[in-house]
Every structure is written in C-alpha cells, then in structure tokens.
Amino acid sequence: MGKVIVRPSTAQDAPALAAIYGHHVLHGFGTFEEVPPTAQEMAARRQAVVERGLPYLVAEDAGQVLGFAYAGPFRPRAAYRYTVEDSVYVAPAAVGGGVGKAMLAAVLRECEVFGIRQVIAVIGDSQNAGSIGLHASLGFEHAGVGKALGWKHGRWVDIVWMRKALNGGDANAPEATGMILGGA
Numbered sequence: 001m002g003k004v005i006v007r008p009s010t011a012q013d014a015p016a017l018a019a020i021y022g023h024h025v026l027h028g029f030g031t032f033e034e035v036p037p038t039a040q041e042m043a044a045r046r047q048a049v050v051e052r053g054l055p056y057l058v059a060e061d062a063g064q065v066l067g068f069a070y071a072g073p074f075r076p077r078a079a080y081r082y083t084v085e086d087s088v089y090v091a092p093a094a095v096g097g098g099v100g101k102a103m104l105a106a107v108l109r110e111c112e113v114f115g116i117r118q119v120i121a122v123i124g125d126s127q128n129a130g131s132i133g134l135h136a137s138l139g140f141e142h143a144g145v146g147k148a149l150g151w152k153h154g155r156w157v158d159i160v161w162m163r164k165a166l167n168g169g170d171a172n173a174p175e176a177t178g179m180i181l182g183g184a
Contacts, residue, residue, distance in 0.1 A: 005061075009058045016068075020068065020091050055114075058103075059102060073085070083116070088107075119163065121164075123162065124159060139164050
C-alpha cells in the first residue's frame, strides 16, 4: 500500500462501499445481514448517517477505497442521543494493514467533537479477534457477550459488546444537545 488517506465519504463511494460490505455479508460474521445490499441501498444508508452530522469515512489509496467506517445512532429512542454504534469494514486485500484503526480513530475524534458520550461496538462473532483487538487498541472495554444470537453460515454466532466513553462518559451531564432521534 502507498499513502492511505482517511476522508469523508461521498455519494460516489457507494459502489465501493457495497462491494466491501457485500464481501463481509457473504463471507464473514461481522454483520448478520445475509444478502448484500445494492450500491443504491448503501448510498441511502450513508446519507442517513451523514444527515445527522455523524462521521461516515472512507480510507483510500491512489483513488481506491480500501474500507469505510462510521458512527450511527445506537438506538432510536431520545435517551440514546449521546450514544452511537460504530461500524468498520475493510476490503479483504487491506485487512491487517492499519486501515481499520486509522478509520476508527478518525470516527472517534469526530464523535468527540460532536459531543457523543458513549461509543458502542457490536462485534459479530466472539472469534473475531481482529475487530475485538482493533477496538481494544483504541481504548474500548468489554461490556458483555450475547451467546448464540445469530445463525449464519451454518452455525450460531455470538455478539461481543465493547464500549468507549468520550467527553467524560457518564461522569457528568452532557453539555451538547446530542443527536435528534425519534421515538419515546
């Protein structure tokens, strides 16, 4: 790899996002989706995150998208407006090269500026040492395991929850207004 840059995603990145995510849908346990979404669906998902002012970033090298990472609402209820869930997906050829860490670190910096207090990682597969290690390397702590919550590729798959506090976490009341969310 040459010089990897992390930048805000654009609508034009949708085909690359769909290709990278589609690989993980079909071959991995990091997502519990089983049918890869189209580029149009990925564009709509990206737009929903960006419209909230949350980060949706890509890593690229010489114009080729190597991965994407973003922070989306953790849950739709208003009380969750200071908590996001992160997602990180790296192209197979770029796994292990620091791309995921660079993107997630940038997402965390943007979330901190936004006033987010908690970042949750919901990691598919308790055997996903790469994602668990990535999150631990950036200060996430284990928050629990949900045993056998999904059935994919012919086996039961766990969920590993990890969390990272930002902006003081739960040590004091938030000063920012948080995200606008729907629901009661």
